[in-house]
Amino acid sequence: MSDSQQRQEQHSLSMMYGTYADILFVLFPFLVITMQRLWDGNLADILMRPDLSIAAAILAGLAIGKFVLGLVSNRDLGRFKERIVFFIALTLFVVLGPAIILMLSIVGSGNVPGFVAFVQPVLLIIAISLYTTAVSISNILTREGPGDTDTGPSGGLHGPAAPAAGHEPLAIPSRTDSDTI
Template sequence: MSAQEKLDMRVDRPEMTETRELRLLYGTYADILFVLLPFAVVGMFKLWNVGLEPFLLSYDLSLAAAVLGGLAVVKFLLGMLVDPTMAKHREWITFLVAGTFFLILAPSLLFSVLVMLSEEPPKWVMFIQPLLVVLGITAYSSAVLASNRLRKDVEQRVFDEDVG
């Protein structure tokens, strides 16, 4: 199939692109649920035994945020390394990786260690840890979407060059 036929197929059938994006989103959310499942089971067990406040003051949520932040970093890097044409976006991807380290990964790991080492963590920790989990979920979803969007931009440029 020539480049022109592929471009025509994409132009004539935009629902294929939308379907592909929806499948990507569903796959991303399935990954997130799969990663969070063990933490949810342990969390429900702790909620049942000790209640909400001790659960929010434990290190589990920080650990879950760190795992999601690590997955986001890996997804950003894979998005850049898998496709050699993605090297054009290496500054942007480097910025996203650094932001993920700075905003999610380092604070999550720091909170999990500090909570484990302290006898009684401060009460404000129970507000920060859920925020870190939400940031981790957002970072992972954004990593998948950004990698897909950048890859689409590269594909479109290749098609435009072949057609032109």
């Protein structure tokens, strides 16, 4: 295995760890809520509450942000722009919309239908899959080029570790003595 392949694999592994760390960070509060409900003896109510829909909506929103980042980061995408827009629409249509509808319906209704216990985990799994895909696409599109093998942290929620070549850094004017108040 060549050195560049090994660095590419290390970059992919770092990206995967960063992505799943983000997912675990988002899901942690819901794990705490679930553990509290288990402690209280409300095991049957876990899937009938809006918690999983809230987590799915958060991850769907993060996925849309990553897809948009990938869309605006590289102006030379050509035919890939339609695919990214498709993934944004898919995320809205398949996860975000149904998750919000389920949240509102569960909170606003005293009688929650049984299918909710099946639909919410499916939405969460789809949201995790779409977020993972979004991070992968965003990182591929924001790389410096095909030979980029940066092994630094992928950033997950925070984007790539360093700006891509060809992008100008943000120009922040220096402070002068006349600027002090």
